[in-house]
Amino acid sequence: MLLTRFPRAVLTTLPTPLEKLDRLSAYLGGVNVWVKRDDLTGMGGGGNKVRKLEYLLGEALAQGADAIITQGAVQSNHVRQTVAAASKLGLPTYAILERRIKDTAANFEVTGNVLLDHLFGIKAVRFVAGGTDMNKEMAIEAEKLKALGKKPYIIPGGGSNVVGALGYVHAALELANQAVEQQLKIDHVVVASGSSGTHAGLAAGFKAFSTQVNLVGISVRQPEAVQIPKVADEAGKIAEFLGVAAVAAKDIIVNSDYVGAGYGVPAEHTWEAVVLAAQLEGLILDPVYTGKAFAGLLGLVRSGAFKKGENVVFFHTGGGFGLFAYEEPLLEYLKAHPELAVNAA
Numbered sequence: 001m002l003l004t005r006f007p008r009a010v011l012t013t014l015p016t017p018l019e020k021l022d023r024l025s026a027y028l029g030g031v032n033v034w035v036k037r038d039d040l041t042g043m044g045g046g047g048n049k050v051r052k053l054e055y056l057l058g059e060a061l062a063q064g065a066d067a068i069i070t071q072g073a074v075q076s077n078h079v080r081q082t083v084a085a086a087s088k089l090g091l092p093t094y095a096i097l098e099r100r101i102k103d104t105a106a107n108f109e110v111t112g113n114v115l116l117d118h119l120f121g122i123k124a125v126r127f128v129a130g131g132t133d134m135n136k137e138m139a140i141e142a143e144k145l146k147a148l149g150k151k152p153y154i155i156p157g158g159g160s161n162v163v164g165a166l167g168y169v170h171a172a173l174e175l176a177n178q179a180v181e182q183q184l185k186i187d188h189v190v191v192a193s194g195s196s197g198t199h200a201g202l203a204a205g206f207k208a209f210s211t212q213v214n215l216v217g218i219s220v221r222q223p224e225a226v227q228i229p230k231v232a233d234e235a236g237k238i239a240e241f242l243g244v245a246a247v248a249a250k251d252i253i254v255n256s257d258y259v260g261a262g263y264g265v266p267a268e269h270t271w272e273a274v275v276l277a278a279q280l281e282g283l284i285l286d287p288v289y290t291g292k293a294f295a296g297l298l299g300l301v302r303s304g305a306f307k308k309g310e311n312v313v314f315f316h317t318g319g320g321f322g323l324f325a326y327e328e329p330l331l332e333y334l335k336a337h338p339e340l341a342v343n344a345a
């Protein structure tokens with residue numbers, strides 16, 4: 001079978017719900033907006049990394065690993081989900097956190113995801129300067145653990161390699177099945193595009209299952225010229241690994257108009273998206289990934305790229321705990337935009 005030949009540590013109950021956002025669809029004038037609730041993957045507070053970790057930790061266990069090494073930005077959702085999942089499987093996590101963002105709040109290295117890293121029992125955490133070669137740092141960590149007689153398993157940033165991306169090939173199949181069950185013709189799928197495994201896994205999966213949806217990745221960091229080849233390269237490797245239809249650069253769509261000032265720096269439109277989703281639908285988006293991706297969805301509806309009557313699925317990849325590391329700008333935005341309040345006259 002396409003996916004069951006790979007070891008998988010089951011960490012969550014699938015499928016995640018596919019729900020229609022009625023108030024938001026009405027607010028946007030008749031485009032049908034749906035949400036794929038990958039914020040509800042449960043494990044460790046949920047999010048997209050859980051799907052990748054099922055295959056990554058499945059492989060780690062199959063190889064007899066007894067320690068996990070990974071890395072991310074300080075407020076990494078990936079690291080938080082990795083620590084929770086690895087702890088549940090009895091594996092200690094050693095993480096390296098990159099100070100990737102300048103001008104952060106005073107509590108940035110304590111609150112939000114970092115607090116949860118500790119709660120879930122992170123074994124060791126080391127903060128390094130922005131721009132550090134994170135793969136090299138993980139290799140150094142691995143050598144140290146091997147010298148102590150351990151068998152470490154390295155999970156790359158964001159869990160993005162062909163094994164991790166199997167989780168999103170799986171998700172593509174799952175969404176295609178839900179569309180059949182709900183008699184839904186999906187026109188567009190919108191997803192945040194970061195370390196690329198989510199976007200690339202979906203691209204390879206949609207292509208393999210001939211779903212013919214228009215998959216749009218909203219970049220959270222890199223310009224299109226960097227992100228497109230990155231995602232295409234990853235998707236190509238996944239297709240080859242699985243032995244399914246090849247994915248080319250022309251199959252990959254990236255929009256980098258919503259990055260703002262850079263990774264982890266929310267723009268006005270990021271906060272607008274976060275507040276609209278919260279006040280119209282009770283959804284918690286985050287300031288680093290889903291806020292930007294949802295701002296992209298709003299922008300594409302407003303520019304007419306997504307049309308009245310079309311069905312657009314937003315992949316909610318989680319991340320809401322990151323809001324606690326951005327308390328001040330969120331409160332400022334809310335104060336400056338009382339007209340978005342749900343009961344405004």
Ligand SMILES: *Cc1c(COP(=O)(O)O)cnc(C)c1O
Binds near residue numbers: 197318319
């Ligand atoms: C990691 C992450 C993403 C991006 O996924 P990639 O596979 O790294 O591109 C999107 N949303 C949230 C909340 C994330 O934590």
